[in-house]
Amino acid sequence: MFIGVDVGGTNTDAVLMDGSNRDGPNLLTGAKVPTTGDVTSGIVNAVSELLSGQPGPPSVRAVMVGTTHFTNALLERRSLAPTAVIRLALPATQLLPPLVDWPAPLRDAIGGLTYMIPGGHEFDGREIAPLGRPELQAAVQDLRRRGIAAVAVSGVFSPVNPSHETEAAALIQEAAPELRVCLSHENGRMGLLERENAAALNASLGNVAVQTVAGIKDALAALGIDAPLFMTQNDGTLMDADYAVRFPALAISSGPTNSMRGAAYLSGVRNGIVVDVGGTSTDVGALTNGFPRESDVAIQLAGVRTNFRMPDMLSISLGGGSVVSGGSVMEPEPLRIGPESVGYRLTEQALVFGGDTLTTTDLAAAAGRARVGSPHRVAALEPQLVNRGLAEIQRRVETAIDQVKLSRYDVPVILVGGGSILLGDALSGASAVLRPEHAGVANAIGAASAQVGGQVERVYSLESIGREQAVADCSAAAVARAVAAGAAAESVAVVEVDETPLTYVPSSATRVRVKAVGNLALI
Amino acid sequence: MTQRPAAAAGDKRRVASGLWQVTENDLESIAIGAGILGTGGGGNPYIGQLRARQAIRQWGPVTVLAPEELPDDASVVCVGGIGAPTVGIEKVRDLQSYYALRAIEDYTGATATALISNEIGGSNSVEPLIPAAKAGLPVVDADGMGRAFPEFQMKTFFVYGVPCCPMAIADEKGNSAIIRETVSPVWAERLARALTVQMGCVACYAVAPMTAEQVRQTAVPRTLSLARELGDAVIRARNEGDDPRAAIFGTCPGKTLFCGKVVDVERRTAAGFARGTLTIDGLDSCAGERMVIEFQNENLIARRDGAIVCTVPDLICAVTIDRGEPVTTELMRYGLRVAVLGFPAPALWAAPQGLAVAGPRAFGYDTDYVPLAV
Numbered sequence: 001m002f003i004g005v006d007v008g009g010t011n012t013d014a015v016l017m018d019g020s021n022r023d024g025p026n027l028l029t030g031a032k033v034p035t036t037g038d039v040t041s042g043i044v045n046a047v048s049e050l051l052s053g054q055p056g057p058p059s060v061r062a063v064m065v066g067t068t069h070f071t072n073a074l075l076e077r078r079s080l081a082p083t084a085v086i087r088l089a090l091p092a093t094q095l096l097p098p099l100v101d102w103p104a105p106l107r108d109a110i111g112g113l114t115y116m117i118p119g120g121h122e123f124d125g126r127e128i129a130p131l132g133r134p135e136l137q138a139a140v141q142d143l144r145r146r147g148i149a150a151v152a153v154s155g156v157f158s159p160v161n162p163s164h165e166t167e168a169a170a171l172i173q174e175a176a177p178e179l180r181v182c183l184s185h186e187n188g189r190m191g192l193l194e195r196e197n198a199a200a201l202n203a204s205l206g207n208v209a210v211q212t213v214a215g216i217k218d219a220l221a222a223l224g225i226d227a228p229l230f231m232t233q234n235d236g237t238l239m240d241a242d243y244a245v246r247f248p249a250l251a252i253s254s255g256p257t258n259s260m261r262g263a264a265y266l267s268g269v270r271n272g273i274v275v276d277v278g279g280t281s282t283d284v285g286a287l288t289n290g291f292p293r294e295s296d297v298a299i300q301l302a303g304v305r306t307n308f309r310m311p312d313m314l315s316i317s318l319g320g321g322s323v324v325s326g327g328s329v330m331e332p333e334p335l336r337i338g339p340e341s342v343g344y345r346l347t348e349q350a351l352v353f354g355g356d357t358l359t360t361t362d363l364a365a366a367a368g369r370a371r372v373g374s375p376h377r378v379a380a381l382e383p384q385l386v387n388r389g390l391a392e393i394q395r396r397v398e399t400a401i402d403q404v405k406l407s408r409y410d411v412p413v414i415l416v417g418g419g420s421i422l423l424g425d426a427l428s429g430a431s432a433v434l435r436p437e438h439a440g441v442a443n444a445i446g447a448a449s450a451q452v453g454g455q456v457e458r459v460y461s462l463e464s465i466g467r468e469q470a471v472a473d474c475s476a477a478a479v480a481r482a483v484a485a486g487a488a489a490e491s492v493a494v495v496e497v498d499e500t501p502l503t504y505v506p507s508s509a510t511r512v513r514v515k516a517v518g519n520l521a522l523i
Numbered sequence: 524m525t526q527r528p529a530a531a532a533g534d535k536r537r538v539a540s541g542l543w544q545v546t547e548n549d550l551e552s553i554a555i556g557a558g559i560l561g562t563g564g565g566g567n568p569y570i571g572q573l574r575a576r577q578a579i580r581q582w583g584p585v586t587v588l589a590p591e592e593l594p595d596d597a598s599v600v601c602v603g604g605i606g607a608p609t610v611g612i613e614k615v616r617d618l619q620s621y622y623a624l625r626a627i628e629d630y631t632g633a634t635a636t637a638l639i640s641n642e643i644g645g646s647n648s649v650e651p652l653i654p655a656a657k658a659g660l661p662v663v664d665a666d667g668m669g670r671a672f673p674e675f676q677m678k679t680f681f682v683y684g685v686p687c688c689p690m691a692i693a694d695e696k697g698n699s700a701i702i703r704e705t706v707s708p709v710w711a712e713r714l715a716r717a718l719t720v721q722m723g724c725v726a727c728y729a730v731a732p733m734t735a736e737q738v739r740q741t742a743v744p745r746t747l748s749l750a751r752e753l754g755d756a757v758i759r760a761r762n763e764g765d766d767p768r769a770a771i772f773g774t775c776p777g778k779t780l781f782c783g784k785v786v787d788v789e790r791r792t793a794a795g796f797a798r799g800t801l802t803i804d805g806l807d808s809c810a811g812e813r814m815v816i817e818f819q820n821e822n823l824i825a826r827r828d829g830a831i832v833c834t835v836p837d838l839i840c841a842v843t844i845d846r847g848e849p850v851t852t853e854l855m856r857y858g859l860r861v862a863v864l865g866f867p868a869p870a871l872w873a874a875p876q877g878l879a880v881a882g883p884r885a886f887g888y889d890t891d892y893v894p895l896a897v
Contacts, residue, residue: 092695092723093615095574095653122723123610128696156614191612193570298569305569403845459609500609500790500853511609 001060004448005043006258007067010279010321010344011035011418013444014046029053030441034344039069040215047223060225062520064447065216066232066254073208074302077109081149083204085196086139088119088155088164092128098196103303110204113148115139119164120156123509124461128156131164133171140175150180150203154196158185159458180206187247189457190511194298194307201249201304209248213241230486235309236261236292237453237517240486252301255443256283256311260292262446263414266436272412273401277419279321280341284400285313314400318393320361320419321346327385335388352378360422363389370421393422401429416442452520454481457513470512471497478514492518542592544584545652547576552754557648558849559753559771562838564671564821565645566608570615575649578656585652586661587747588637590739598633598732599663600624601680602651603641605715610724617695619727621654626691626699627729635732639663641678643746644671662747669743669869670838672881673820675715676708679871680733682880683741687711690730694722743869749775757847767847768862776897777866780825780832781814782806782844785859801855814863818852823886825863833865834883836872837895840864865895
């Protein structure tokens with residue numbers, strides 16, 4: 001059996017599934033509990049509830065968790081390690097120093113210390129300058145004096161030639177073994193600033209990652225579960241817990257991906273639109289052959305630009321906890337829905353649960369769409385207000401669907417998420433509206449059914465290496481990365497090869513990107 | 524979404540007729556406008572925009588002069604980047620254009636009094652702002668293309684008799700070279716490319732100074748203002764929920780050639796240039812029809828159901844239908860919903876001398892240029 005967990009801003013979901021990843025797992029049961037402030041106890045609550053109906057101790061083979069721990073740490077700028085960024089690049093790139101485009105509060109939260117020293121490579125692997133060892137040593141002395149705990153090292157063209165980054169790491173660890181060192185070439189793609197940003201995020205999230213993984217492991221142990229722990233990545237694949245400790249930034253924003261993968265699994269629809277209505281917001285994205293359509297634009301995490309692959313989604317501020325005001329025949333105030341939300345306090349603050357805040361969920365309960373809480377508490381709501389409110393909610397979601405749709409033709413629309421009770425059974429633009437069973441826990445199902453992946457992007461000079469050899473080299477690196485992340489070697493397959501010739505250069509050089517995925521390796 | 528300062532703030536910037544200052548707040552608009560004028564080429568604007576921002580923060584805003592405001596004894600240096608955009612996102616450009624400027628001044632003995640962009644389309648649009656900020660020089664509200672083109676020699680300056688040499692080319696390490704004389708601008712391009720590859724594919728060049736009269740005769744005027752105004756219009760339309768296309772055409776007359784969904788992007792590389800074909804199936808009023816666009820870095824020929832509707836040097840630009848965001852050929856992908864916009868070429872290109880260098884036949888198409896009727 002597998003346990004999938006998804007920690008959202010409002011709810012923590014857990015599912016128990018059996019079967020192998022290869023044939024598609026089979027859902028046994030699910031649980032949904034409110035997310036807690038410390039996150040970990042919410043996971044404990046969800047998994048406890050999940051297992052309460054199980055006869056005897058479960059034989060769990062793996063636990064997959066998608067969590068907002070790391071996103072929250074960045075957004076709240078909490079528990080971030082004092083981090084320095086060392087770029088190996090001089091004399092190149094000086095006009096744009098590391099962290100140049102970071103939001104000032106986040107840059108300040110990690111200390112904002114940066115060094116630029118000689119080193120790095122050209123596109124064809126030549127050195128820009130020899131690695132500046134004396135400068136690097138001086139930098140390490142300086143950052144130790146300043147109490148820095150973590151270092152990100154980025155070298156120009158390190159995806160083509162990582163030698164300066166690895167040499168620098170050895171030198172840093174020798175001089176300062178206590179430092180956490182993150183190298184940009186280990187998880188990034190082409191794009192110096194974005195890759196460097198990702199390395200800096202990974203460096204600064206070290207403490208949070210160690211604590212989170214340890215916390216979840218302890219919680220599972222306390223529940224009697226002795227199984228390997230995996231975290232979901234933002235590209236829809238899994239990484240094992242040790243890998244997650246090294247690359248926590250890859251776990252940021254995995255929720256939307258899990259939701260879409262879960263929706264595809266539950267509905268059997270491979271091409272369509274997924275509408276995930278949460279407590280605070282609604283995410284609308286397109287499924288292409290069972291996978292989320294990926295965004296081509298740079299993704300910002302907590303205001304930091306990265307080049308992670310993430311689903312191309314439209315997010316609107318509307319959810320089951322959105323606060324409703326005005327719109328009554330008795331009041332002059334116009335109807336207003338959101339963007340404020342009671343979030344995870346829905347079950348305390350919404351009228352239908354005995355609170356005193358009118359939320360979208362109360363409208364759905366009054367209309368009989370949602371059977372939650374105590375319906376008599378919303379029986380007195382004006383029918384006009386209820387109808388107008390629900391029509392406005394529907395209109396906003398239909399507009400979002402229309403923007404995400406790839407054509408004017410109607411497509412199947414899959415509704416998931418706890419807030420999907422807000423919507424009716426006919427939506428314009430939808431050839432069918434599907435509400436798969438267990439849609440409320442689609443995210444956790446997406447986590448439990450994820451595969452393990454690795455992605456590598458490199459530039460090759462075709463004067464020294466043939467095209468086929470370049471693709472083979474990049475594929476081997478992607479497969480190795482998938483195996484390192486926890487995939488069973490024999491199951492790993494290359495699923496995506498993307499080759500972009502470098503333009504404006506008569507000499508032939510090409511950028512190759514390969515993605516490989518495989519099934520989870522279970523001992 | 525970034526809120527632009529109110530129109531009144533923009534008006535205040537216009538100190539005298541046509542004269543304004545490029546501040547940090549203008550860069551987003553310029554990037555959008557330059558993306559539209561980039562006709563699918565010109566590369567990713569992010570790095571250029573960020574570099575210009577850093578330069579303006581460090582050294583102050585840059586004054587913009589209309590060509591007619593140049594003093595008669597002006598020395599105007601054209602600067603631009605040369606290299607591979609794919610390399611430029613990794614070894615991000617530094618002050619190469621400033622080094623090239625100093626090298627050409629040193630070689631010619633002239634002192635630059637203003638800088639001018641070689642190409643308003645794409646990321647080259649902001650390149651002169653960086654050395655201008657550092658050297659405290661103004662930039663001219665004009666450029667050598669009025670759009671984007673893939674090759675160095677495709678500039679109105681050279682078409683109308685400004686010599687392209689001597690020119691300086693510089694890298695970020697302190698290397699610079701002078702191309703003293705060539706038999707044609709095409710040769711200057713060849714030699715400059717060879718140097719660029721050795722320099723690590725992100726170099727900049729500076730051409731020996733032009734006179735004020737040469738700028739007035741051979742540059743495409745008012746293009747930096749146009750880029751900013753196009754971007755302002757698009758941002759305003761987004762903020763106010765208006766149709767971005769109407770805003771674009773309100774600023775720069777043109778017409779919608781097609782609306783649809785990208786169904787195929789075929790790419791191949793020939794001699795270092797990204798050539799390819801883009802196929803768009805019609806939506807809404809274009810339903811049932813198909814547009815095919817051939818590109819060589821930039822969009823060159825648009826056919827609607829087989830019939831040519833627009834050709835180079837007229838501008839063929841794809842923008843997203845909902846947000847008016849220009850889409851480069853590199854980022855074109857299946858499923859994007861785009862409007863294809865056409866704009867008439869600057870007069871300098873539509874003339875016979877211009878067409879000889881940048882008409883359809885110059886790009887290997889056996890068809891005549893038929894000006895776009897707007």
